[in-house]
Amino acid sequence: MDGAALTAWLVDTPSVSGDEGPLTDAIEGALRALPHLTVHRDGNAVVARTTLGRPERVILAGHVDTVPVAGNLPSRVEGTRLYGCGTSDMKAGVAVQLRLAAGLASPGRDVTYDCEEVAADRNGLLRLSHNSPELLAGDFAVLMEPSSAEIEGGCQGTLRAEIMVAGQRAHTARSWMGRNAIHDAGAVLDVLRGYTPREPEVDGLRYHEGLNAVGIRGGVAGNVVPDECAVTVNYRFAPDLSGEQAAEYVRSLFPAWPVRILDVADGARPGLGQPAAAEFAAAVGGTPRPKLGWTDVARFSALGIPAVNYGPGISEIAHTPGEYVEMPKIAECEARLRTWLNGS
């Protein structure tokens, strides 16, 4: 079964987040049949490792769960494309993992294959890093998330904050007795409208930040001057800033109002200067791009493991009913990773 056929088989075994059990069982069984791998299962995460005593260990990571099926199963082929739920995100990547795991009995680098579920409240990688950190040891990680078979380095961090503008209630018939918090929130929007995004270069990749209002609410009643208006902003920050620095920056932009940080996720530097990463980039070819969205590479980064995204899927169409993968990209990814893993 080639990579495309294996992808189709994986896609036709639905594994919507929360229901990954049967597919994980099948994957575990297939990996356990391979004598050159040691296999570990934790919930719906499966980790399979070569133990050849190589000086370097790399991790190929992926997830088996998908967004809800949207009338796009079973999979179907049209020209060079394989359509269906999870084709791009990321069963094509899992297929490459499994093909490499089965075919590489004695790679030049030790390899850890990690297949898990990613839904936030039961993130397998996070759980493994607590339960069995030794399984995640490694010098470099490749997340096989959709990246159109190009290297996407690092990822930007993300922070959400609420800016609270206060006013004073009054009846609208005598509005000058109060102070309109919604009107005053105009000054917060002025800051957002005047914002110029940073575009710093980090480890050779140019990132592009963003600061956006993602929510606004205010209002008491149709005849009341409102005394509160809350603006929620989302700051996407380049990986040269820590989450703390990002929070400090957002506070500095809105000095006149209380700023409440709702959540922060650190980004990850691309780390492409490190030897394993540089060899990976050379083997794979192309021009690495910065990853703007937040991905699990940040979790590896937090574990001290440089990581990149590299997978055959297409991120732009992930989570859409029309999701597909270009089948030649599956073979291309597999071939290039095989070359790299066979190096030393």
Added chain:
Amino acid sequence: MDGAALTAWLVDTPSVSGDEGPLTDAIEGALRALPHLTVHRDGNAVVARTTLGRPERVILAGHVDTVPVAGNLPSRVEGTRLYGCGTSDMKAGVAVQLRLAAGLASPGRDVTYDCEEVAADRNGLLRLSHNSPELLAGDFAVLMEPSSAEIEGGCQGTLRAEIMVAGQRAHTARSWMGRNAIHDAGAVLDVLRGYTPREPEVDGLRYHEGLNAVGIRGGVAGNVVPDECAVTVNYRFAPDLSGEQAAEYVRSLFPAWPVRILDVADGARPGLGQPAAAEFAAAVGGTPRPKLGWTDVARFSALGIPAVNYGPGISEIAHTPGEYVEMPKIAECEARLRTWLNGS
């Protein structure tokens, strides 16, 4: 029983909106006992009229219902104040109506006493104007709503409109692919922040308009550039504008966006130049003030009857648990109205 004692009795017979029946029954009974009045009952509205064939007929109007009791019953006297639910709004006014109705067997002007409920969905005045318009005929009306025993002329109109700002969704990690509707709503807030209220003089009274955001909402998710932001505004307009003109004005302020008019209530000119009103003002004394909030005078105005607010209560403390009325104002209102009604 003087006016203050009668007010206390009315207050101690609770009549929260929807439960005005027992008090209305008592009022109807008292009025029916007076041979110089003809009495009409419609739901919880009671209309009592003298029919002396005088050349002029005036209306004294009031409502018997109150806001919910807030631990402020039974009534209690403290110094010159009578405290309790409905004292100011407006059982003190009803007491004046009833004292005049009982005491003036042969006034110089025919008088229509109108006691009803005002809650919006069962407004007695509106119902009477449909069922028995002849009962509401008159040359001039005095609404005995709380006005601190000063004449409040006319009332401002009120209009609510929703201004919809459109954008284009995008992931916040690539926000430049979209257009942030909340940011763009800053331009709507700019108009509101730059707004200078009109203060036109209408029939000798100077009004003061207001234009306020009373609601704002926008936002799709914490990682999405929002494609919609709705700003709801409330325009309080002087009675030299019709509701249609007010709507036109609001549209003209926001030409770049769709403006949806949610509701409009016309205001009412004070009409203090008309003979009955001028004599009323002379008899009552003081300097008439413009009424900025919307009141039922607008309903009389719509029936072609000039109307003012004049009552012993205090509007600023209406609807508060600490509501009270100054008892001397009850006697003062009654005396001045008696003088006026006895004129010709």
